[in-house]
Amino acid sequence: MKSGSRVIPLLASIWIWAASGCSNSAPEMGTIAVTRAEYDSCGDAPRLAVEGSVQVESSAEDVSVAYAAPQGFNPAILILDVTVTRAASAVQQPQAKAFSYQLPLDAPIYTQVHVRYGDDSDIRDISQRDCSR
Numbered sequence: 158m159k160s161g162s163r164v165i166p167l168l169a170s171i172w173i174w175a176a177s178g179c180s181n182s183a184p185e186m187g188t189i190a191v192t193r194a195e196y197d198s199c200g201d202a203p204r205l206a207v208e209g210s211v212q213v214e215s216s217a218e219d220v221s222v223a224y225a226a227p228q229g230f231n232p233a234i235l236i237l238d239v240t241v242t243r244a245a246s247a248v249q250q251p252q253a254k255a256f257s258y259q260l261p262l263d264a265p266i267y268t269q270v271h272v273r274y275g276d277d278s279d280i281r282d283i284s285q286r287d288c289s290r
Contacts, residue, residue, distance in 0.1 A: 189209065189211045189273075189279050190209050190210055192209050194269075194282070196262065196285050197286045198286070199288035203263055203264075204261050205259065205262050205283065207260075209256055209257075209279065210255050210256065212251060212252070215249055215252075218244050220242075220256045221256070222237050222257070222272070225238045233266070236272075236273065237270060237272045237273070265283070269282055
């Protein structure tokens with residue numbers, strides 16, 4: 158067998174796997190996803206509601222969301238920071254843990270929300286809740 162005769166098929170397989178998004182692997186710890194960002198002006202207390210999840214090492218970890226200080230240079234983008242409080246003696250069972258954040262607002266002043274955690278972040282356009290339903 159010639160030296161390197163298996164290199165091309167192996168490289169092609171790696172390239173195809175990477176190009177497909179490496180979908181056979183679990184999400185990495187700290188991966189964050191915003192699933193909902195909308196203005197809700199249907200009730201008595203208008204608010205901006207943001208929901209999402211972050212990949213954590215165990216269900217014993219606490220996830221919190223806070224208004225980032227300082228905010229960025231674009232006043233139309235709300236920046237939120239996610240914090241995960243690690244549990245020292247918890248059994249590791251990786252999972253997505255939900256988070257939510259609500260901000261009382263009389264009028265829509267933000268067009269996007271940028272949620273950050275560690276090296277990962279997610280940006281989502283903010284929609285308006287349909288009050289006719």
